[in-house]
Amino acid sequence: MLHSTFEEGKDSWSGRGSASVKTVSGKSRSGQQSLYTSGRESDWNGATLKLGSDFKAGSDYSFSAYVMTEDEDDVSFCLTLQYKDGSGTAIYPKIAKVSAKKNEWAHLENNSFTIPEDASDIELYVETEESKCSFYLDEVVGAAVGTEIAEPKGPTVLHKGDIDYDGCIDSIDLVLARKGIVSEISDKAVLKAADADSNGVYEINDLVLISQFVSGKIKEFPVVEPVIVEGQRKYTMEELTEKMQNEAVNNEPADSHKEKPGVRYGTIEKKTYFSKKANKNKPYNILLPADYDESKKYPVLYVLHGFFENENRMITNGNGQMYTRQIVGNAIASGDAKDMIVVFPFIFTSSTMNDATGFGDAGSVQGYNNFVDDIVDSLMPHIEENYSVLTGKDNTAVTGFSMGGMESLSIGMKYGDKFGYVGAICPAPGLGGAFKWNSEEETPYLLFITGGTNDNVVGLTTPEGYHNNFQKNGVPHVWHVVQGGNHGDDSIHSHLYTFIKGVFQATE
Numbered sequence: 001m002l003h004s005t006f007e008e009g010k011d012s013w014s015g016r017g018s019a020s021v022k023t024v025s026g027k028s029r030s031g032q033q034s035l036y037t038s039g040r041e042s043d044w045n046g047a048t049l050k051l052g053s054d055f056k057a058g059s060d061y062s063f064s065a066y067v068m069t070e071d072e073d074d075v076s077f078c079l080t081l082q083y084k085d086g087s088g089t090a091i092y093p094k095i096a097k098v099s100a101k102k103n104e105w106a107h108l109e110n111n112s113f114t115i116p117e118d119a120s121d122i123e124l125y126v127e128t129e130e131s132k133c134s135f136y137l138d139e140v141v142g143a144a145v146g147t148e149i150a151e152p153k154g155p156t157v158l159h160k161g162d163i164d165y166d167g168c169i170d171s172i173d174l175v176l177a178r179k180g181i182v183s184e185i186s187d188k189a190v191l192k193a194a195d196a197d198s199n200g201v202y203e204i205n206d207l208v209l210i211s212q213f214v215s216g217k218i219k220e221f222p223v224v225e226p227v228i229v230e231g232q233r234k235y236t237m238e239e240l241t242e243k244m245q246n247e248a249v250n251n252e253p254a255d256s257h258k259e260k261p262g263v264r265y266g267t268i269e270k271k272t273y274f275s276k277k278a279n280k281n282k283p284y285n286i287l288l289p290a291d292y293d294e295s296k297k298y299p300v301l302y303v304l305h306g307f308f309e310n311e312n313r314m315i316t317n318g319n320g321q322m323y324t325r326q327i328v329g330n331a332i333a334s335g336d337a338k339d340m341i342v343v344f345p346f347i348f349t350s351s352t353m354n355d356a357t358g359f360g361d362a363g364s365v366q367g368y369n370n371f372v373d374d375i376v377d378s379l380m381p382h383i384e385e386n387y388s389v390l391t392g393k394d395n396t397a398v399t400g401f402s403m404g405g406m407e408s409l410s411i412g413m414k415y416g417d418k419f420g421y422v423g424a425i426c427p428a429p430g431l432g433g434a435f436k437w438n439s440e441e442e443t444p445y446l447l448f449i450t451g452g453t454n455d456n457v458v459g460l461t462t463p464e465g466y467h468n469n470f471q472k473n474g475v476p477h478v479w480h481v482v483q484g485g486n487h488g489d490d491s492i493h494s495h496l497y498t499f500i501k502g503v504f505q506a507t508e
Ligand SMILES: [Ca+2]
Pocket: 005, 006, 007, 028, 029, 030, 031, 032, 033, 034, 138, 139
């Protein structure tokens, strides 16, 4: 029902209060990873998870979780529920308690806890009594009473060549190594162990090395330089996805909005380009980096607005004030993002209409869908002609909000060879396509989908549906759920804050 192992990511856990959470390797109650919670300023800060519809008010559940501290003193941990009662008052019952010693996993458990009849908005979280220590969390289970919660297997330690992770390198591993050559190894942990020479790929040389090790010819594995492929890959899609999933925040830090002394921010210019498809000039805003220099070349991020909106929405005028210029400027100044140009086009593209007239009408929807080709046919050539930009998949990114989010996913799928980084914020329903890419050349380096739990326009369900479709096809992507996020500025800011740190990062 609920089983978080943190082997694949944060499993929708997030920081509570000022705390932040990320997955870490090398400390685990099981597998190789756990969730590390730090930055706690109060006892009640910790790691939290919204319990989904599987957990019903009035029913009985067993809960279990393991925690570990590196504090010298013993720390008292609590597994606590938060919910609203019938009158809307928040209640915080502690359902399990344990005292943890330094560097030892302590077990929080309650074999029968009844979620009160009138409870709603239920969250499960881990906090402490009288300690602000950072801590590790692993193997969180919540299940109907009576479900047997098995003792988790111990942590697995990576030894090169020990493909089955049983602690010794023997003929069983050699069999698995041979199989791995015939049929590709997809499990990441298995791949790491099988890559005996640590060059980042599994190939015949690794099999030879494992065979030599098992027969006693060699006593250790050499470390070979990582394979450098075209474009000097820094991260694979899996690696960049994992990195960005860990860096994704619920709310961007408040100071990311503020202009800081000594930081130079970009300049916004309003321009037009000729759209062949619309047969007229269309406006766009362009954010040029501070000290834009024609003798340098910059990568380009395209940011698309939603239905009935315009080129100002994503940069200056949202529901409130947009802080895109500040967020981008601060991220570049701190070295978290590369110097880049950001383009905010008016995306509605029609030769017969100047703007959308209604949500349901076909002409309006077509006007937005036309942009999928217009960006490639008219806008990008115009930007390349008029600004000093880098081109190609390594240097081109697109993201968008709502209708623009759906369009950016369409653009990313249709023109995979041209866009290496694809994002979507609260994307609109109606997206078609294969939800996968058919070749390495067309697959982006980063796919990043954001949804808000308070989105009252497309719901969390629309972006979640897209996330599920990509997941079914095995496409690595960041699934970023903004707790409390609306169909608006908060979800957009939260997405942009993280997305711009991921774009243009996969290659040197
Ligand atoms: Ca684990």
